[in-house]
Amino acid sequence: TQITVNGTSSHPIPSTLWGLMFEDISHSGDGGLYGELLQNRAFQQVTPGTTAALNAWSAVGNTTLSVIADSPAISSSLPNALSVTFPSGAPRSGVQNSGYFGIAVRASSTYTASFFYRFPSTLPSAALTATVSLAGASSGTTFASGTVALRPTAQWTQATVALRPRTSAPDINNVFEVTLAAGAFVGTVHLGMFSLFPPTFGGQANGMRADIAQALLDLKPSFFRLPGGNNLEGQTIAQRWQWNNTVGPLTARPGRVGDWGYVNTDGLGLYEYLVWIELMGMVPIMAIWSGFALGGAAVPANQLAPYIEQSRQQIEFVIGSTSTPGGALRASLGHPAPFPLLYVEVGNEDFLQPSTYQSYRWAAFVNALQADYPNLRFLATSSFNSPALSPKPQSWDIHVYQTPTWFTQNSAFYDSFARDGTTFFEGEYAAISTNPNDIFGAPSSGRLVYPTVQSAVSEAAFMMGFERNADVVFAASYAPLLAHVTQNQWTPNLLSFDSGTVIKSTSYWAQWMFSNNRGDVYLPSTLASTSGALFWSVVQRVSPPAFIIKVSNTGTSASTGVFRLPSAVASTGQLIQLAGAANASNTPTTPSAITPQSRTIATGQNLSFSAPAMSLSVITVALV
Ligand SMILES: O=S(=O)(O)O[C@H]1C[C@H](O)[C@@H](O)[C@@H]1CO
Numbered sequence: 001t002q003i004t005v006n007g008t009s010s011h012p013i014p015s016t017l018w019g020l021m022f023e024d025i026s027h028s029g030d031g032g033l034y035g036e037l038l039q040n041r042a043f044q045q046v047t048p049g050t051t052a053a054l055n056a057w058s059a060v061g062n063t064t065l066s067v068i069a070d071s072p073a074i075s076s077s078l079p080n081a082l083s084v085t086f087p088s089g090a091p092r093s094g095v096q097n098s099g100y101f102g103i104a105v106r107a108s109s110t111y112t113a114s115f116f117y118r119f120p121s122t123l124p125s126a127a128l129t130a131t132v133s134l135a136g137a138s139s140g141t142t143f144a145s146g147t148v149a150l151r152p153t154a155q156w157t158q159a160t161v162a163l164r165p166r167t168s169a170p171d172i173n174n175v176f177e178v179t180l181a182a183g184a185f186v187g188t189v190h191l192g193m194f195s196l197f198p199p200t201f202g203g204q205a206n207g208m209r210a211d212i213a214q215a216l217l218d219l220k221p222s223f224f225r226l227p228g229g230n231n232l233e234g235q236t237i238a239q240r241w242q243w244n245n246t247v248g249p250l251t252a253r254p255g256r257v258g259d260w261g262y263v264n265t266d267g268l269g270l271y272e273y274l275v276w277i278e279l280m281g282m283v284p285i286m287a288i289w290s291g292f293a294l295g296g297a298a299v300p301a302n303q304l305a306p307y308i309e310q311s312r313q314q315i316e317f318v319i320g321s322t323s324t325p326g327g328a329l330r331a332s333l334g335h336p337a338p339f340p341l342l343y344v345e346v347g348n349e350d351f352l353q354p355s356t357y358q359s360y361r362w363a364a365f366v367n368a369l370q371a372d373y374p375n376l377r378f379l380a381t382s383s384f385n386s387p388a389l390s391p392k393p394q395s396w397d398i399h400v401y402q403t404p405t406w407f408t409q410n411s412a413f414y415d416s417f418a419r420d421g422t423t424f425f426e427g428e429y430a431a432i433s434t435n436p437n438d439i440f441g442a443p444s445s446g447r448l449v450y451p452t453v454q455s456a457v458s459e460a461a462f463m464m465g466f467e468r469n470a471d472v473v474f475a476a477s478y479a480p481l482l483a484h485v486t487q488n489q490w491t492p493n494l495l496s497f498d499s500g501t502v503i504k505s506t507s508y509w510a511q512w513m514f515s516n517n518r519g520d521v522y523l524p525s526t527l528a529s530t531s532g533a534l535f536w537s538v539v540q541r542v543s544p545p546a547f548i549i550k551v552s553n554t555g556t557s558a559s560t561g562v563f564r565l566p567s568a569v570a571s572t573g574q575l576i577q578l579a580g581a582a583n584a585s586n587t588p589t590t591p592s593a594i595t596p597q598s599r600t601i602a603t604g605q606n607l608s609f610s611a612p613a614m615s616l617s618v619i620t621v622a623l624v
Contacts, residue, residue: 061093
């Protein structure tokens with residue numbers, strides 16, 4: 001294919017183009033990015049006396065456990081506690097937590113363990129020495145242990161201890177234990193608000209798991225969409241995500257039943273998100289709840305005011321001056337300066353109930369909030385112009401989950417969008433199935449469990465369209481971002497993890513290749529056929545001056561592109577290439593089967609490049 005590259009750029013590439021979409025789905029947050037290692041740490045949103053209330057907890061020795069609604073409670077937000085009864089003559093006994101499907105124990109790390117306790121009836125005659133430890137679930141090997149004194153008190157009291165493993169555990173099959181020596185105490189103790197943290201990314205208090213955060217940082221992402229996705233919405237109005245329930249001390253956070261079938265602790269709250277986003281060099285694209293719950297309930301127009309006010313307070317917390325309640329709260333938590341918020345998304349996928357979004361919900365939120373915050377850009381989340389909205393949205397969030405073929409056939413999706421000042425956020429996209437008749441079906445019906453080489457190079461073809469249309473596309477993010485390898489509600493995902501490892505998918509590497517090889521301006525070139533297999537995008541980097549040529553071959557045979565570049569270039573350049581069999585994936589058993597390979601290639605102003613079948617290539621060649 002002969003490709004002429006124009007020397008005059010058509011538009012700059014916005015700095016926000018490549019970024020991350022996040023929500024707590026498939027334990028992306030609790031059990032994933034959020035650093036807490038204990039599951040069901042505070043018995044939030046569970047029914048006392050049920051087996052489910054004891055999720056992840058079990059007895060050590062012959063203690064008797066039950067979750068109770070305690071009085072006094074640790075706090076009004078944390079009404080439940082773990083009642084632990086030690087019988088007479090007990091051996092070493094106590095409680096054990098199995099983490100989020102395992103706990104990684106690394107000798108290099110210092111773990112911070114804490115819990116609240118109180119003796120509701122019989123007080124011990126003197127302080128008790130409790131042992132806090134990390135041990136092999138089946139081996140019983142103790143990797144780390146410390147002791148805390150439990151004072152004889154009926155009032156909730158917090159105990160904290162640092163744990164330093166002498167050696168790393170050979171696998172993630174480990175447990176956290178709090179135990180008393182044999183015969184140390186006969187009676188009942190109430191425990192609650194446990195926590196076990198490893199060192200966090202950047203040392204952030206109540207922060208993120210370092211290995212997952214580092215894998216995300218390696219993508220050099222520019223933005224972070226939060227807190228969802230469906231998980232913003234709640235199945236009911238009462239179960240929606242509420243910013244104010246996610247800030248302040250952990251004892252003030254009730255948690256909520258998330259939209260993906262598990263309790264969200266909300267330990268990963270709005271402040272933690274924003275501080276981490278700043279640590280990562282990103283900006284937030286923050287959603288506000290828009291009056292619609294996934295179960296189908298919409299707040300009637302004449303009852304929206306309190307929800308609009310809650311959203312206004314959410315925004316005030318993020319960018320309000322410290323003379324406002326929200327800004328003062330932000331300052332009290334340690335961040336007096338406003339966070340760099342520009343984009344506020346109104347709801348999520350509000351094409352699920354477009355009628356009330358169009359008739360009053362969009363306008364009610366935007367008219368009120370735009371008046372308070374004129375500089376903010378509000379993004380609509382219903383289907384683009386269907387229905388039309390008033391006031392006219394400045395921006396829209398468009399989502400697509402489709403087959404690899406759809407993505408290659410729609411590389412020009414944004415070419416025909418009107419250039420009328422409206423901008424677009426491709427907030428969720430992924431090739432998720434090879435079966436056009438059952439996109440959201442099961443793996444047996446074509447659904448991908450992990451991204452493949454074919455899905456990655458097809459997504460790359462679509463991503464070429466984002467660079468070509470970056471005058472109207474200001475941001476794009478693959479979704480979902482993260483998932484536990486087995487405890488998930490959705491596949492495929494960009495990154496998969498268990499308690500100890502992170503698996504970077506083929507699609508992760510495609511995102512990595514685009515985001516780590518950005519240009520400043522787009523250079524128009526001969527358009528690829530949307531019925532073809534070869535796709536390309538040429539951008540120019542100002543400093544150091546270079547052309548960056550991305551080529552995706554989504555076909556089953558090699559294909560050559562001859563790039564006629566607009567000015568002289570060096571005789572050699574760098575090639576980074578991702579290639580493999582169409583159905584190849586990085587999985588827990590083959591985590592690095594497909595990774596980008598770099599080498600130097602011969603280059604010239606007429607650059608002939610043969611792209612292997614099923615490959616994504618990035619060629620960087622210096623101008624001379
Ligand atoms: O069931 S879906 O609506 O397809 O769910 C999708 C769309 C939604 O925004 C996000 O939360 C989820 C997976 O990324």
